[in-house]
Amino acid sequence: MIDVRRARPLLGTLVEIAIHDDLPPATAESVICRAFAAVARVHALMSYHDPQSELSCLNRGAFSEAIAVSDETWQVLTAARQLSEASGGLFDITIAPALADAGFLPQHAGESRASADGAWRDVRLLPGQRVRFAREVRLDLGGIAKGFAVDQAIATLQEAGVVSGEVNAGGDLRVLGRPAHRVYLRHPGQPTSLLPVMSHHAAAATSAGYFQHRHHDGRAYCPIVHAGTHTLCDARRSVTVFADQCLIADGLTKILYADPERGSSLLERFRARAVILEPDNHSGDCRVFDSAV
Amino acid sequence: MNDDFRKWWAVPAIIVPAAIPAPAFAVQYLTLEQAQQALFPEASQFGSQPVRLTPEQTRFVEKYARVRMRGTEQPVWRVEAAGRHVGWFVLDEVYGKHEFITYAVALDASGAVKGVEILDYRETHGGEVRRPEWRAQFTGKRYGASLQLGEEIKNISGATLSCKHISEGVRRVLALHQAALK
Numbered sequence: 001m002i003d004v005r006r007a008r009p010l011l012g013t014l015v016e017i018a019i020h021d022d023l024p025p026a027t028a029e030s031v032i033c034r035a036f037a038a039v040a041r042v043h044a045l046m047s048y049h050d051p052q053s054e055l056s057c058l059n060r061g062a063f064s065e066a067i068a069v070s071d072e073t074w075q076v077l078t079a080a081r082q083l084s085e086a087s088g089g090l091f092d093i094t095i096a097p098a099l100a101d102a103g104f105l106p107q108h109a110g111e112s113r114a115s116a117d118g119a120w121r122d123v124r125l126l127p128g129q130r131v132r133f134a135r136e137v138r139l140d141l142g143g144i145a146k147g148f149a150v151d152q153a154i155a156t157l158q159e160a161g162v163v164s165g166e167v168n169a170g171g172d173l174r175v176l177g178r179p180a181h182r183v184y185l186r187h188p189g190q191p192t193s194l195l196p197v198m199s200h201h202a203a204a205a206t207s208a209g210y211f212q213h214r215h216h217d218g219r220a221y222c223p224i225v226h227a228g229t230h231t232l233c234d235a236r237r238s239v240t241v242f243a244d245q246c247l248i249a250d251g252l253t254k255i256l257y258a259d260p261e262r263g264s265s266l267l268e269r270f271r272a273r274a275v276i277l278e279p280d281n282h283s284g285d286c287r288v289f290d291s292a293v
Numbered sequence: 294m295n296d297d298f299r300k301w302w303a304v305p306a307i308i309v310p311a312a313i314p315a316p317a318f319a320v321q322y323l324t325l326e327q328a329q330q331a332l333f334p335e336a337s338q339f340g341s342q343p344v345r346l347t348p349e350q351t352r353f354v355e356k357y358a359r360v361r362m363r364g365t366e367q368p369v370w371r372v373e374a375a376g377r378h379v380g381w382f383v384l385d386e387v388y389g390k391h392e393f394i395t396y397a398v399a400l401d402a403s404g405a406v407k408g409v410e411i412l413d414y415r416e417t418h419g420g421e422v423r424r425p426e427w428r429a430q431f432t433g434k435r436y437g438a439s440l441q442l443g444e445e446i447k448n449i450s451g452a453t454l455s456c457k458h459i460s461e462g463v464r465r466v467l468a469l470h471q472a473a474l475k
Contacts, residue, residue, distance in 0.1 A: 171451040
């Protein structure tokens with residue numbers, strides 16, 4: 001039994017891929033390289049920051065004409081639409097302008113002003129994997145692309161016949177070959193402290209403001225926009241969602257972060273579980289809310 | 294704060310006391326030799342050639358990379374394959390608020406980035422030393438049953454640092470190549 005574990009900087013975070021199997025070490029290494037390549041491909045297609053990405057091409061041109069996209073981008077856009085429909089628009093990939101205004105995303109030179117009343121419904125998914133914007137919206141797939149990249153890397157391991165392994169992209173993770181496993185959650189007020197939680201779902205994703213919040217008017221905000229109000233969410237809480245697919249876990253964290261009540265009503269439908277951690281600023285205690293309890 | 298949250302989940306499943314003891318998280322992905330092999334599988338020789346920057350070169354690097362140089366010496370290996378110079382292997386470290394990362398950058402002979410591999414990732418100790426009462430609270434419960442001393446921690450959900458420090462580091466390595474390895 002070997003245990004090969006590698007990490008590379010990708011998707012704006014550290015991506016870790018591990019294989020525990022009987023494979024020859026050289027084979028495991030090459031499978032891990034292919035899994036990293038799958039993650040890098042998602043990054044190249046869906047980066048908001050890269051003007052050459054397929055996503056940037058959509059943001060520039062899909063209002064004037066329908067643009068055909070890759071299988072991967074199509075899958076992510078289709079899943080995004082499902083999450084938007086299920087959540088009544090709480091999940092919305094057209095919130096890029098609000099994130100850019102808050103400094104979480106770059107303002108691209110020469111880009112036109114996005115339509116103020118644009119929303120997820122304005123992203124039309126047409127036959128032939130073509131995409132057309134009904135209004136001048138701008139998309140950011142940061143809310144699910146990382147989860148999707150994890151799923152793609154796991155698929156690469158599966159296709160190579162790997163029995164047991166795991167992929168963790170900056171805290172969005174999925175294991176292969178273990179029905180129950182332990183996931184460590186960070187204390188939102190003290191992020192190097194870890195809380196172990198047993199999971200029966202393969203994937204987990206966390207949204208929290210502890211490493212990337214910004215201060216504004218004396219409050220801390222995280223890069224999650226409440227799609228109903230177009231305002232940024234409070235950064236004190238952490239939301240972890242456990243699901244079978246990392247893309248779903250990743251997307252649901254955004255919904256639960258913005259609206260735990262509405263979000264929690266979707267957990268059953270997506271066969272997911274949520275754990276919310278909330279620190280008490282006075283006592284320093286951490287409250288744990290678990291939908292599975 | 295969203296009040297719906299209060300309505301829906303009024304009662305926490307559990308309250309974890311203020312000082313959660315946590316062992317420092319650390320993982321070694323590659324040793325130095327393994328990283329060299331991974332980034333330059335074709336190489337026949339790695340010649341250690343640490344770079345000491347002159348004050349002028351340091352200024353150049355800081356200006357070009359827009360980051361401060363901490364030390365003046367950078368561990369660098371000149372890489373050869375079949376007697377031909379094929380690139381540079383540069384070892385570097387970055388510090389975040391909570392973490393410490395050792396990584397390596399492979400540059401080809403022209404100075405372009407060929408690959409980046411993480412060697413070590415370490416998080417500083419977050420909590421106090423393990424408190425028995427905290428451990429007792431979780432024993433036999435769904436929250437981790439127990440956190441064993443020295444237990445191998447994997448699968449942390451929740452972002453680590455952003456890659457910003459590593460991107461800055463790679464920019465610094467490129468500037469260093471420009472200043473001292475061309």
